[in-house]
Amino acid sequence: MYNLYVMTYSEENYLKVIYHLSHNANKGVTTNAIANVMESKPSSVTDMVQKLADKELVIYKKYQGVELTDKGKFTALMIVRKHRLWEVFLLEKLNFSWDEVHDVAEQLEHIKSEKLTDKLDEFLDFPTEDPHGDPIPDRNGKIAKVDKKLLSEMGVGKKMICVGVKDSSPPFLQYLDKQQIALGSAIEIVGKEDFDMSLTLRLDNKEVTVSNKIAANLFVKTV
Amino acid sequence: MYNLYVMTYSEENYLKVIYHLSHNANKGVTTNAIANVMESKPSSVTDMVQKLADKELVIYKKYQGVELTDKGKFTALMIVRKHRLWEVFLLEKLNFSWDEVHDVAEQLEHIKSEKLTDKLDEFLDFPTEDPHGDPIPDRNGKIAKVDKKLLSEMGVGKKMICVGVKDSSPPFLQYLDKQQIALGSAIEIVGKEDFDMSLTLRLDNKEVTVSNKIAANLFVKTV
DNA sequence: CTTTATTTTTAGTCTAACCTAAAAACTATT
């Protein structure tokens, strides 16, 4: 597809972060936003972004933020692909739990071997989603667009299934485990409290109440 | 066992090389030897070796070469453990060939997660040897001592099985594949040519002749 | 539309890991 020339660990991380940020923001991604996510300083980001622009992985105009080029986007997608495939591997084959896969996948995503990635994909039987419900790009960088809404945006009476999480931090994932909410769980909203926007849900004939904050981090799809 | 504090990629590579070199040489490993293997310069090695000594991973006396401390040896063994486990994974689960596993394992050996290593070990059913016949250290750093001899040192009439290779470069491994020599293959020496020390072997009732150079890179065990 | 506040970039440092060239220490040979 594209010739992915050899990138450093750090360059790859920047590209990945820019990719994720440009999904939410539709304009250029700011250096500040990148620095926040990477827990670094805006000045460091400026440096790196200029380097990536020299290599034609991003388009960068001073003070205007950055956007990925096609080449940059493809490169980012290959990193996302590896990350999500490894997550599936860790969960399905090595029995890691939902909240443990991310940190290790964060390292594994930098392993450079197209053959390894493709063989892993095959070994896992070509999964289309990772354990958090996010789609896995194929070897050509094609990625399914999932239509998902936040649970907090849905009204009383709606029947849905859980398709992903917005926040994937261990505490949140562990909370979901405790409530027995998983990918594919059927959810019905039986009540909404106007005062604090908390929701009462029916799950497998069991009722639970969740705060608005929880609902605002859970992606669902109506059925 | 020991507290493996966080090491850089480069530090880990040095430790690994020192570990391997100190198996052959019984004295201190020289900076030159390390530089040769790492394809770097002796002065660079001196730098790093001093750093490793500060961290008590090696004992280093100027002009005398280096030795691993117990802590350094354990750290090296954990890297070797990961390398060899990943090799088994690549070969057995992803169907890589004998000669393809090394380069990828070279990257995977640096992934830092004790849990991953141990789960992988379990997933592979606690293998004791890697695809080249080298023993895999357990989680406590215990490693089996294999008694193996070079095929070139054995006499006519001996019956053996192949237990490993000295050289594990792709061309050599591919040669072995072509001759259908694999780990566990039964080998009997039916003739030896005094002129060039080439050997005639019986393999599954098939006879092949191999040069001394081949025989000097194949480890065997008498049965 | 000017002033203030915020964001972003520039300039100059720092560290890890390498390098080259030169100096110092070892080894070997007479």
Add this chain to the structure above:
DNA sequence: AATAGTTTTTAGGTTAGACTAAAAATAAAG
């Protein structure tokens, strides 16, 4: 045991990727 040759270390330099502090550009507010 002195000298020639080799190995190893030191000294000083380079690059990538981070940082701080200050300057410049943009955005917000009166």
